[in-house]
Amino acid sequence: MIRQVIAIMILGSALIGCSPTVKVQTPSEPININLNVKIDHEINIKVDKALDNIINKSGLY
Template identity: 40%
Template structure:
């Protein structure tokens, strides 16, 4: 009887696992707004480099400023 109960228990467990797997629903939904990528960092760095170069040129041309 022990072997029969093990087989029945295993079959029941397999059936329940298959039934539970069939009940699972996965939904993927996209947002209603587009993804926004902020690129201000790159622009800010370019502006700083240009300003730094201009300041270096001004200091080189006018060493008496400071």
């Protein structure tokens, strides 16, 4: 009986010693994110001839 208890204790401690561990650590260097973004836009405005004449006469151009 005592041998079985000792065997169970030794087996239990061996199983606990073999359990994997996971460590979460912060990186030693800062994280760099390089974003090379080029934004091109083009705005096209079509104006009616009559409206274009009004704008030119009023001096808003």
